[in-house]
Amino acid sequence: MNKSILVIAVGMCLAGCDKKVEEKPVSELTHEEQVGLCSNPAVVKTITDGFKAETVKNLDASPINYYPLINAKQDEPEYKYKDSPFLYTSKFFEDGFGTTERLKVDKITVTGTRSDSINCEATVTLDSDSLYKRNISGPMSYQLVKQGDKYTPKVPEFGIVNLRFSMSDEPTNEQTAWRNGFFENLSAIDNKTKSIPNDSFIPVSQDDLYYIYFSQAPREFSDDELMSFFSGKWNSTTDSFAKEDLKKYELPVIKAKIAKYKDIHNIVFYASSNYGYNNNPDIPDFKTASDEKVFNLNDGALTLLAGESYNFDIKGYKYSGIGCGMVSGRSYSNRGITVSIPRRLNACNIVIPDDKARDISSALSSIHSKQKNVEYFDKYYLHIDKVDGDSNIISTALVREELKIYDPENHQVIIETTIK
Incomplete structure (x- = not known):
């Protein structure tokens, strides 16, 4: 019994005597601790909030104009709307952020360190239901700067214009549902127009x-x-x-x-x-x-x-x-x-x-x-x-x-x- 008590006491001392990770200087951090700091939920939230704000600016300056039904075949009802554009605006993005427009920050790594900072890199991906068959992602670099007993994220201006757009082979289920809704809305508007006397x-x-x-x-x-x-x-x-x-x-x-x-x-x-x-x-x-x-x-x-x-x-x-x-x-x-x-x-x-x-x-x-x-x-x-x-x-x-x-x-x- 005495031996067991000793082990517990030592364990408690180790846990209590260890420095908190954020209190350590960069030189004392292990690689895993550096990655953990770069991946901290508070840091990811800072990146997410910054991306949202910067993307609103990007889209205010230049909304994305594209044609969701451009590839419809001639025998499909959607074909008549192949030249109908959809304007992806800042309001549309902002209203849907977190639901139809989702940001993912992952694959976080450490690319280098200095005496007072950690260089981090992450893959930023925007999953958009309304940008049909579009892959939207790209790397983002940022820093954690040692300030007192904490590491403060230093995130650059980074929005949708900094991401790469590419076509995917298959749409997501959500994108297919959005595209169907886009077609049905156009069709409903036209049917109403056709009924004008x-x-x-x-x-x-x-x-x-x-x-x-x-x-x-x-x-x-x-x-x-x-x-x-x-x-x-x-x-x-x-x-x-x-x-x-x-x-x-x-x-x-x-x-x-x-x-x-x-x-x-x-x-x-x-x-x-x-x-x-x-x-x-x-x-x-x-x-x-x-x-x-x-x-x-x-x-x-x-x-x-x-x-x-x-x-x-x-x-x-x-x-x-x-x-x-x-x-x-x-x-x-x-x-x-x-x-x-x-x-x-x-x-x-x-x-x-x-x-x-x-x-x-x-x-x-x-x-x-x-x-x-x-x-x-x-x-x-x-x-x-x-x-x-x-x-x-x-x-x-x-x-x-x-x-x-x-x-x-x-x-x-x-x-x-x-x-x-």
Whole structure:
């Protein structure tokens, strides 16, 4: 019994008489103790907090823009959204940090020591559910500096821009679920857009598009910018006093008109063939509320239709319109402002009623045999997705079309349909 008591007493003395690891100078630390200090949970928390703060700065300066559905196959429903971007912002990162955006600091080693410091290195990995099939990691070096009876971490500025991005062979389950949700959200938004009735779409002129841009671009325009764009008198004089006089009575009118376009998100314009503005009976009657000419996209996508054969599988004709098949989206620029139609929500088929299919096929074949092509009038219903004040682009989605196709000789209507 005495022997046992002695052993316990010695053990207690050793435990109590040992210096705490943090109190030891660097020279007395074992390698395992150095690694333990570098791996201390408080140190890892300092690294994590610093990474979060620095990444917020990184993403404020330059958000990550990428296309989660870019690799969708043509026969998949996601394919129509392959060009839909996702903007990974500082708010998205910060809101999800610790849940959907997780930081891992591991593989911690000691790379060297000095008399008063330890050089540490760790692998930092960001596991993000929303950056699909992305591996995001990289090495990070930091120091522990001996200050009194403790070691204080000296962590450099280190954020997401310091990590390497690479593609993984397989997504995580969480990334797959996020990507599915991204697709479903886009699809739900588009389905809601497709249900907007025709009377909610407003025919617009070229000038209307300018006012839409200035009312909805997410940036402030100076008074001089507005006067320079909208006032011919302002631009025709170099007299500074005359400019100030013009500004006093023209600028309030300009700003008031711009304000009227703030909530216009559904617009209509048209495209027609060379049938001509004065010849086509549909065009002269197609005016804006202020009796201006509706914007003409001058799209020629339908010029190949007469050479197509009726398709029994789709009960109609393959459509060569905007965003169909090999036909890309359309854009039109004037005075530095671009209207873009990068995507369509409606189908790429012109469906023909069974009781009219034979007659229409015969008529189109006859036109083609004369080496002629159809004339057409196509009314576009568009939803404004975004107005970009940096690139000066009004980006829209094509929701539906009201299409009329005419015989080029007698101008009789051959096909009249809505492509939804």
